[in-house]
Amino acid sequence: MAAWSELLAGVRGVLLDISGVLYDGGEGGGAAITGSVEAVARLKRSRLKVRFCTNESQKSRADLVGLLQRLGFDVSESEVTAPAPAACLILKQRGLRPHLLVHDGVRSEFDQIDTSNPNCVVIADAGEDFSYQNMNKAFQVLMELENPVLFSLGKGRYYKETSGLMLDVGPYMKALEYACGIEAEVVGKPSPEFFKSALQEMGVEAHEAIMIGDDIVGDVGGAQRYGMRALQVRTGKFRWKSRLWASGDFLVTVPWRGLGAC
Structure with a gap:
């Protein structure tokens, strides 16, 4: 818990990737990743501001939000930067x-x-x-x-x-x-302008935010280059060898049950 406190010191907002972090797409729309629905609910009950920042480009924002809601997530279209x-x-x-x-x-x-x-x-x-x-x-x-x-x-x-x-x-x-x-x-992660837009919608500065994703380049690397902290979950496209590409002080790899506990 001390490590989590240090990682989240000064953080006011959380950006969440969607594909590979909240759910895996597939037949019938896909399936929620174990622990992700509960983790999002805990984050929304916390003091932190939450926004969803995705590169999803096979679905309209309305269709994506509809799918997430059917999977049990508390999310609205206005909370998604796509x-x-x-x-x-x-x-x-x-x-x-x-x-x-x-x-x-x-x-x-x-x-x-x-x-x-x-x-x-x-x-x-x-x-x-x-x-x-x-x-x-x-x-x-x-x-x-x-x-x-x-x-x-x-x-x-x-x-x-x-x-x-x-x-x-x-x-x-x-x-x-x-x-x-x-x-x-x-247009999308890891573009600095895309992160800037998401943070402006959330009303926090880069140094006050943490990006959570499964992509070491687009999520973690892009966020770090924009001055944010970043956390990689061990779901979606995560592969152990990808950790060798990480840079910066704030890369942590965790299962969703670890994030949900913070």
Whole structure:
């Protein structure tokens, strides 16, 4: 308990990843990770502010929240920071019209965005829609632009579902970067602007917050680079060898039952 007190000293807010931390997706919507529902409930009863910060890009925010509620989580749409709404805001601010290479489940988030005569590409975790034809179309759009712009909703390498590990958007993003000779603008973790947005919604400063996730790069590394503390749970994509990549003073790996006790 002394170690927990030291780790949480001065912390006013907690950012929680969702996939691999609260639940594993899969057939029938997936399943809550053992202890996660109770841990979220304990956090919400504590003095800490809680917000959910996710790179989920196969579901709209409304659908994601609906799934979490059915699994027993106390969460509302206003408590979730997700990349698709953030990307829409950027597109509107910069007057961009995207070619969308995204999953059908998140396409509704872009209903108010002009996609005619595209002058950029938005790529997300498109799942089965990552075909050669669809990747090649995105490549062609970018190559026809004088100043190609590629947005990626996250840059994760893989994530975990109940059936096993699944490729995420990162490898496909890298393929387009390599083919087009450009660098994608990442909307989502580990982007500093994404963490900034989540913290502003929560009303706390970076040094007053801790990020809890299963991704050593996107969750832990991204949070630490933004000046936050970070904690990696031993669920989801966690692998023991990934601990070798950690840096900073605040990496702790715990099962959910350990977090729920704090």
